[in-house]
Amino acid sequence: MVEWLAGNRIKGTSSEKTQSAATTDENFSSSTGWTKSPSNTSYWNIASDKLSWDCRIASTGQGYNYDLSSDISGVSNLDGYSKWLLRFEIVVTGGTNSNNDCLTTFGISSNNDFTSGVNGNYSSSRSHIMLQCAVLDPNANTRTLQMRAANDDDLTQQQTPNVAFSNDTIYYVEIKKTDSTTYKVSWTSNSDYVTSTNSKEFTSLTLTGLKYFHTESWLQGSQPQYESRSDGYIDNLKFYPDTNTTTSPIDVQDGSIFYETDTNKEYVLYNNTWTEV
16 A cells, blocks of 8 residues: 655655556646647637637537557557556536537547537547536427437437436546456536546447547537537646556546655656656
């Protein structure tokens, strides 16, 4: 078990050290590495230390991509990892219901293209796993968070589970791979990411080529008088490849010193990389 010492010093095994540093650690202080599509959209933006969205009618899907594999030396995608963990925070700040569904998605995808036109069709099939923020059913004023994983060419709602959310509440989201064919999406209002979670597990599923953190807003309809909307932001995104997904990763700061008990070596953390002292 990891032991915390004074002065940002940590003691543990070499495997525990591997769990402690995220390869992608994003607080959105800049837009470096992020690609927006279309580049001139005002509905998506990185500013004020957050990635913000506003789901509106558009001729194509809109959003951002970030290549998670670009932060890991020697890999082109995540296929070589039997387990990994993605975490981020999401806040929905507003939204209205009308006669068409508004869907905004956040997850990991093998492709970086966006849907074309209404009804959510991609140009080709892709692997993707995501959290979906849905505003639908104006009569019931239904606003839900959903979980979906698939190999297909569209964005369709996964409505089991279909859990209502509240505005202006921080939800802590995990998307993780726990073995070669098992994935899980979960969210909770508890900052430990694990207490009182709403979750869905996907088993006997093979997702290949995953590499992009992909965000997208999509509207099931094209007439302004029927437009549903949602808006909000995400923050504090972290990706841990090859981490022990049965326990929480160790969240440490740059400049921390790690003492490996099984090798008697010391390492310092800088820019999410452990370097031997």
